[in-house]
Amino acid sequence: MNQHVYRLFLVLCLLFPLTEKLQAQQHRGAGKFWIFFTDKKGVSEFVPVRPEARTRRALRGRTASPDLDRPLSPEYLRTLRQHGIEPVVQSRWLNAVTAYLTPEQRALVQTLPFVRRVRPVARFVQKPLPFSTLPSMKAHDDVYGPSAFQLAFINAIKPLENGYRGKGIRIGFLDTAFWLSHPALIHLSETGRLIGTYDFVYDREDVSEGHPHGTMTSSTTLGYDEGSLIGPAHQGALLAAHTEYAPAEINQEEDWFVAGMEWMEQMGADIVNVSLGYSVFDEGQRSYTYEDMDGDTAIPTIAADKAAQLGIVVVVSAGNEGGCGSPAYCWYYITSPADGDSVITVGAVRPDSTLAPFSSRGPTADGRIKPDVVALGVGVYVAYPPDQYIYASGTSFSAPLTTGVVAQMLQANPSLSPVEVRDILRATASQASSPDNMMGWGIINADAAVREAIARLKLPENASPRLQRIYPNPASQNVTIAIAAPRSTPSITVELYNALGQRVRSWTWTDLYPGINQRTFSVAALASGVYFIRLMGTEQPVWGKMVVQHF
Numbered sequence: 001m002n003q004h005v006y007r008l009f010l011v012l013c014l015l016f017p018l019t020e021k022l023q024a025q026q027h028r029g030a031g032k033f034w035i036f037f038t039d040k041k042g043v044s045e046f047v048p049v050r051p052e053a054r055t056r057r058a059l060r061g062r063t064a065s066p067d068l069d070r071p072l073s074p075e076y077l078r079t080l081r082q083h084g085i086e087p088v089v090q091s092r093w094l095n096a097v098t099a100y101l102t103p104e105q106r107a108l109v110q111t112l113p114f115v116r117r118v119r120p121v122a123r124f125v126q127k128p129l130p131f132s133t134l135p136s137m138k139a140h141d142d143v144y145g146p147s148a149f150q151l152a153f154i155n156a157i158k159p160l161e162n163g164y165r166g167k168g169i170r171i172g173f174l175d176t177a178f179w180l181s182h183p184a185l186i187h188l189s190e191t192g193r194l195i196g197t198y199d200f201v202y203d204r205e206d207v208s209e210g211h212p213h214g215t216m217t218s219s220t221t222l223g224y225d226e227g228s229l230i231g232p233a234h235q236g237a238l239l240a241a242h243t244e245y246a247p248a249e250i251n252q253e254e255d256w257f258v259a260g261m262e263w264m265e266q267m268g269a270d271i272v273n274v275s276l277g278y279s280v281f282d283e284g285q286r287s288y289t290y291e292d293m294d295g296d297t298a299i300p301t302i303a304a305d306k307a308a309q310l311g312i313v314v315v316v317s318a319g320n321e322g323g324c325g326s327p328a329y330c331w332y333y334i335t336s337p338a339d340g341d342s343v344i345t346v347g348a349v350r351p352d353s354t355l356a357p358f359s360s361r362g363p364t365a366d367g368r369i370k371p372d373v374v375a376l377g378v379g380v381y382v383a384y385p386p387d388q389y390i391y392a393s394g395t396s397f398s399a400p401l402t403t404g405v406v407a408q409m410l411q412a413n414p415s416l417s418p419v420e421v422r423d424i425l426r427a428t429a430s431q432a433s434s435p436d437n438m439m440g441w442g443i444i445n446a447d448a449a450v451r452e453a454i455a456r457l458k459l460p461e462n463a464s465p466r467l468q469r470i471y472p473n474p475a476s477q478n479v480t481i482a483i484a485a486p487r488s489t490p491s492i493t494v495e496l497y498n499a500l501g502q503r504v505r506s507w508t509w510t511d512l513y514p515g516i517n518q519r520t521f522s523v524a525a526l527a528s529g530v531y532f533i534r535l536m537g538t539e540q541p542v543w544g545k546m547v548v549q550h551f
Contacts, residue, residue, distance in 0.1 A: 052268025348377020
């Protein structure tokens with residue numbers, strides 16, 4: 001990395017300005033706190049959820065309380081405002097708000113009958129690592145460029161060449177700023193695969209202001225600039241949320257993280273990458289301790305596990321806290337939300353496959369092995385604004401490489417639940433038979449993981465395509481049909497019939513790939529009733545039934 005870029009990085013870290021709101025609150029001596037409510041009194045309506053989110057929940061989610069989709073009690077919010085307390089972030093998942101409170105206001109809030117508890121908002125602690133050029137690692141390739149090394153390291157080139165490039169998968173990033181006009185990321189907006197952006201720090205859609213960590217992580221997964229950088233899931237779609245306030249020494253807001261995760265879920269994300277970590281609070285307040293890394297205590301962990309319950313595969317960097325070599329000298333262990341029992345926690349290794357010294361260690365406080373897996377985290381080739389490329393190190397980059405592999409797996413078999421994805425990654429990693437708390441189950445193997453995802457479809461080579469699933473069913477707006485196709489399926493025709501036997505719709509798929517293929521179509525214009533789906537182009541016609549029900 002040239003000195004000019006490195007100096008720019010230091011300037012960004014040291015001079016990134018505080019927002020006006022944070023400055024004003026610091027002058028008043030108010031701290032930021034979570035206020036948890038006892039219930040959702042007086043609320044009967046539900047927050048609208050996009051069809052893509054409902055589809056994902058039906059496909060991969062577990063049963064969740066309907067209260068998750070109810071907004072907070074207007075009565076409780078009104079009472080807080082009557083006491084001069086203005087909520088900053090509202091979380092329907094946690095049934096809580098954050099607000100700036102003086103010591104007197106905090107004492108008052110704790111006496112309100114509908115308040116369950118009050119606790120400080122945490123700060124982000126992931127330690128930044130220096131960037132460097134690594135000439136010996138420049139395994140150049142006409143197509144993959146310098147990124148060939150990191151792809152080959154996790155055995156992701158073969159799945160890419162077999163067509164598993166994250167197509168149809170929505171990938172979310174909770175991070176700092178995103179320069180989406182970079183040559184490696186511009187293809188997303190040009191092809192309509194930039195699904196949504198939101199800056200929770202500045203409350204706006206533009207996500208370009210701030211430290212470019214989000215640019216670097218998202219390009220690791222979704223980048224496409226032939227001959228320079230290609231990500232393992234470059235045909236996926238992006239949801240970009242600016243939730244972190246750089247640099248790490250400045251207070252980081254976990255409430256923006258929660259708001260961003262709820263937004264991702266509502267927007268239909270299939271995967272969310274979290275190259276962030278939380279452990280300590282502001283000076284003078286109670287910090288998270290290692291004992292809190294039990295999968296149930298830290299707020300980001302609770303939010304990440306809720307997302308997984310709703311069918312999102314959450315991939316989390318283990319953290320860069322292990323550099324001192326012992327918990328006697330530094331935090332050393334994984335940070336929240338890497339302690340979640342439903343997330344995939346990713347550590348970092350060096351190019352020689354040994355553990356990167358900075359990579360955070362396990363176990364969790366309740367004794368579970370962490371990380372789950374590891375990937376290359378030293379000398380990862382990434383995009384850097386406005387149009388440059390650099391080598392970067394950290395679990396921040398081993399996680400998005402793993403996120404790309406997860407997208408390949410879900411393209412091959414979209415019905416995999418978050419826990420099934422994690423179990424396949426573990427089972428196909430380099431030390432699957434002897435996991436430990438430094439490298440977990442070992443270095444991921446993309447090709448083996450994708451092959452195992454396909455194997456779980458139980459598709460023989462000479463099988464005919466089959467109708468795998470129709471969901472949601474009943475439906476009122478959109479329906480997704482999933483077809484399991486063997487390796488040699490040139491095309492297939494899909495026909496839709498009503499209960500009278502009349503064909504109401506027909507189309508042909510010509511870009512099938514081995515594994516599960518999905519198509520979503522609208523049924524909003526169809527009358528309520530029973531319909532039949534017929535697959536043509538197979539040895540025998542295949543039939544399925546669906547119900548359209550308008551409420």
